[in-house]
Amino acid sequence: MKFVKEKANTTPIEDTVFAIVKKAKAAKEQRGKENVIDATIGSLYNEEESIVAFDSVFTPYNEIKKEVKAAYAQSFVGNESFRKQVYDWVCEDKIKKLQHSVIATPGGTGAISITLEELLDCDETVVLPEIAWGSYKLMATMDGLKVKTYSLFEENHFNLASFKQVCSEVMEQQHKLLVVMNDPCHNPTGYSLSIDEWKEVVAFLNECGKQGPVVLLNDIAYIDYSYNLKDSRDYMTTFDEINENVMVIVAFSCSKALTSYGLRCGAAVILAKQQESVREVEIVLEKAARANWSNIPNAAMENFTYVTTTNYDAYMKEKDIYVQLLKERSSIFTTEADACGLKHYPYKEGFFVTVAMDSNELRDQFHEELMKHDIYTVKVNKGIRVAICSLSVEKTKGLAKRMKDILNTLK
DSSP, X not given: OOOSOTXXXXXXXXXXXXXXXXXXXXXXXXXXXXXOEEOOOOSOBOTTSOBOOOHHHHHHHHTSOHHHHHSOOSOTTOOHHHHHHHHHHHHTTOOOSOEXXXXXXXXXXXXXXXXXXXXXXXXXXEEEESSOOTHHHHHXXXXXOEXXXXXXXXXXXXXXXXXXHHHHHHHHHHSOEEEEEEOSSOTTTOOOOOHHHHHHHHHHHHHHTTTSOEEEEEEOTTGGGOTTGGGTTGGGGGGGGOOTTEEEEEEEEHHHHTTOTTSOOEEEEEEESSHHHHHHHHHHHHHHHHHHTSOOOHHHHHHHHHHTTTTXXXXXXXXXXXXXXXXXXXXXXXXXXXXXXXXXXXXXXXXXXEEEOSOHHHHHHHHHXXXXXXXXXXXXXXXEEEEGGXXXXXXXXXXXXXXXXXXXXXO
């Protein structure tokens, strides 16, 4: 007797990240954290190997009245002040020609989830990067969607040819396209497309739009840790060139931006040429929000608005300390990896560097061998993810060479 729906995926979830995090934690407890390299954690950690919680964020949060924390939000689509500030924060002044709306969501995950759930029908196909955050595929399969992937890289740059080929195949098959791009600061490789690459992507999507509706889901979870923050939104100027058959939905994560991962808050920013197109999607997403979670934490929205306006200077100053720390850690790892011949995917900025693997079979062997040497990482498709966001500078030094030496024993 089956109690779940017929098409439910009943394969037990295997969350590779949390499983390895648990193993790393046990190793630190048994052998002392000074003897263990824990490169699993996808949160920002300080040099003392503790999670970072910005003073500029949590001091004002703690001062919010308990009645505000206890209260429902003004609406299930989010507080008006929050929705306005999210749009201004995400898009700055880069969008000149598009209509927009904002739906508050529980983290960037909520924005991605309802987009997949509501914009494609069961058995339709979503296009994902071949190397990607594993939850994209999980969300897609839970919604009864099929997945097709494009190769992310051609040598050291974005593989536009593969992107075009896969998107064209899907469009020809179903006359509708929803494609996910996690950029800038891609998880897990740390790649960011150039503005010229983005221009080519948008021009191609406009061509696809001649055959049917196109939705670009742009996951910007790590954008506020871009190494060129001043220019981090410049690529959004290319969105102004979309035609009336193309829509962009930007998935924004307050959780990442404010180091408040457990205080689930984010937004879906809907962008399109025509107001009626925006409104159509807005209606569907707001109903999905009401049905799925009803309400985003009121205090989280109020705090985001305060931190990014009144407390802006303090927040940006504090965040920059950790952006510089990320730059230092990533420079050490990639420089030493290049010196010893440890191949990694092209890295520009962000929380992670991913070591490239010739096959997933070799990746599995390498991952197991690393753990025998108290080096804990996360497996991704065709790679080993190293979370430099949580490694101290001291533990980053020499890590690439150690990994290369271990890899050499397997070949």
